[in-house]
Amino acid sequence: MEEEREIESGISLADIWRAIKRRIWIVLSIVVVLTLVVSLVFGLAINPRAVEYRLRFHILFPTDSARYPDGSPFYDRDIVSASFLEEAKNSDEDFAGLDINRMIKDGAITLGAEKQENGDTIYTLTVKAQQFGNPDSAEKFLRAAAQVPVNRIVANAQTLNYKLDAEVFENASFEEKIGLLSELKRTLLASCDGWIDLYGATYPVADRTLGNYRSELYVVFGESTKKDLESESERNGYSGLDLSSHNLLKDAVDARRLVLAEEYKLNERIIAELEKTAVSYAKLAAVTPEEELRITFDPSGNMDVEEMKAHYKKRNAQIDYQIGVTAEGEQGVLTVANVEKYVARLSEQFGQLQTAAETVARVSSSIYAKNTDVGFLMRAAEKEGGINLIIVIVGSLVLSFLVAVVVAVALESKKKQKTQKAARPAPDEKEKLN
Numbered sequence: 001m002e003e004e005r006e007i008e009s010g011i012s013l014a015d016i017w018r019a020i021k022r023r024i025w026i027v028l029s030i031v032v033v034l035t036l037v038v039s040l041v042f043g044l045a046i047n048p049r050a051v052e053y054r055l056r057f058h059i060l061f062p063t064d065s066a067r068y069p070d071g072s073p074f075y076d077r078d079i080v081s082a083s084f085l086e087e088a089k090n091s092d093e094d095f096a097g098l099d100i101n102r103m104i105k106d107g108a109i110t111l112g113a114e115k116q117e118n119g120d121t122i123y124t125l126t127v128k129a130q131q132f133g134n135p136d137s138a139e140k141f142l143r144a145a146a147q148v149p150v151n152r153i154v155a156n157a158q159t160l161n162y163k164l165d166a167e168v169f170e171n172a173s174f175e176e177k178i179g180l181l182s183e184l185k186r187t188l189l190a191s192c193d194g195w196i197d198l199y200g201a202t203y204p205v206a207d208r209t210l211g212n213y214r215s216e217l218y219v220v221f222g223e224s225t226k227k228d229l230e231s232e233s234e235r236n237g238y239s240g241l242d243l244s245s246h247n248l249l250k251d252a253v254d255a256r257r258l259v260l261a262e263e264y265k266l267n268e269r270i271i272a273e274l275e276k277t278a279v280s281y282a283k284l285a286a287v288t289p290e291e292e293l294r295i296t297f298d299p300s301g302n303m304d305v306e307e308m309k310a311h312y313k314k315r316n317a318q319i320d321y322q323i324g325v326t327a328e329g330e331q332g333v334l335t336v337a338n339v340e341k342y343v344a345r346l347s348e349q350f351g352q353l354q355t356a357a358e359t360v361a362r363v364s365s366s367i368y369a370k371n372t373d374v375g376f377l378m379r380a381a382e383k384e385g386g387i388n389l390i391i392v393i394v395g396s397l398v399l400s401f402l403v404a405v406v407v408a409v410a411l412e413s414k415k416k417q418k419t420q421k422a423a424r425p426a427p428d429e430k431e432k433l434n
Contacts, residue, residue: 016409023408030407034400039393051129053381055142058122059149062371063198066121069157069368079123079149080104080111087151088144094137095144103131109145122377129383139381146374157368162188162357169350171244174233177346178226184353185221188360192217195367205363213363220356221349229345237322237334238342249343250336257323257334264319267312274309 020027059066059074066074078084082100089095103109108131112124125142132138164184169177192214195203201211233239237260246252316325324330 016405019408019411019413020405023411026411027401027404027408030404031397031400034403035393035396038396038399052126052384053129053132053135053138053142054124054126054384055139055146055381056122056124056377057146058120058375058377059153060371060373060375061153062368063194064119068153069160069364072156074149074153076111076113076121076123078152079125079145080109084148084152085109085145087148088141091144091147092140095141098131098141103127126384135381135383142381143376146376150372150374153372154365154369157365157372160361160364162191162361163354164350164357173243174238174241174342174346177350178229178233181221181346181349181353182226184357185217188217188353188356189214191360191364195363199367205366210363213359217356217360220352225349229342229349232342235318235321235333236338236342237319238339241339249339253334253336253339260319260323260334261325264316264323264325267316267319271309271312271316274305274312 061067061074068074082104085100085103089098089100106128108128110126112126114122114124116122123146125145127138127142129135129138132141162184164180169180172180192210196210196214199210201209201214203210205213237256240259241252241256243249243252246255320326320332322332322334324332
């Protein structure tokens with residue numbers, strides 16, 4: 001009993017040291033195995049779930065507004081949409097194993113947006129480390145995801161199309177055609193002026209400056225050309241042609257000439273009636289209120305008889321010029337040949353403006369490609385969360401060593417107890433000795 005109490009009374013440092021020396025391979029094995037296991041658990045299971053990588057950036061738009069070139073709004077949330085992230089994934093083979101839909105569902109990628117006083121937006125894109133094999137891969141994906149909005153903006157600019165729809169233009173009346181050309185001209189000039197306001201007239205695009213492009217555009221379908229076309233249409237009677245109701249131009253011209261011929265006859269009857277009533281109207285003028293002098297064929301309600309006669313005579317002179325009523329053998333100016341020439345002039349202006357529209361679209365696309373970019377506000381992605389692996393390894397070593405010492409001491413103590421028990425005399429022998 002005294003010997004058992006001596007063994008259980010305590011263990012000295014010398015005993016511990018002796019146990020370590022005698023069980024050194026066990027101690028080393030336990031330390032290595034436990035350290036490796038703990039490090040792997042933290043490195044592959046625990047840390048990846050807690051560690052995040054984040055990258056701050058902003059998108060540099062070539063205009064003052066955060067919009068796509070076609071005018072549609074740019075939404076911040078698109079950056080972490082499945083479509084955008086799939087594009088980032090497809091940009092590098094290293095990301096082939098990513099499950100984008102799962103990342104979004106699990107919240108493994110998030111976006112923060114901070115509006116600045118200058119109207120800029122600072123984005124913070126964050127991903128979970130568990131999605132990637134190493135920090136470099138995570139950072140590369142973050143940069144790829146930040147680049148996608150730039151790619152989308154540039155791609156959208158390449159689809160810019162200011163051109164008129166040829167079918168719409170073809171089916172429009174002459175007045176509508178001139179209106180469409182005028183509207184396109186204003187749109188193209190506005191686009192050029194917008195770029196000049198932002199970058200200046202001397203800003204180079206390809207082999208010319210913005211000022212050069214605007215000057216070349218300005219003379220296309222100029223104001224004098226527009227007025228001349230409008231005047232010719234009105235003067236020659238083209239404005240009344242119903243092109244949409246006739247398959248052939250000749251049919252439209254013939255129909256219009258018939259309408260004008262009927263109008264000419266009606267105007268002649270009105271003029272004849274006014275000639276009959278001229279004397280009675282003159283007599284009534286001194287004693288009758290002006291409003292009672294109006295007759296049914298007064299188009300404005302404000303003319304006296306002489307003014308009305310002049311009006312209808314002038315109109316008939318115009319119709320005569322258009323269809324040749326009074327001159328025998330004359331057709332007037334409203335002929336198929338003249339209309340065809342007029343159509344050709346309009347088509348020429350249409351073609352020139354369509355070419356100008358292509359040029360403006362190309363210039364805009366070039367400016368977007370050159371001035372749309374992503375600006376990173378950090379040299380490298382920041383790591384957040386988790387425990388430093390070095391600390392884990394050091395802690396594991398210490399803990400593993402303590403466990404190994406306990407095991408070694410326990411084994412040594414157990415061995416010592418067996419030795420002492422074996423050397424102790426049996427009870428019968430002890431009685432004989434006594």
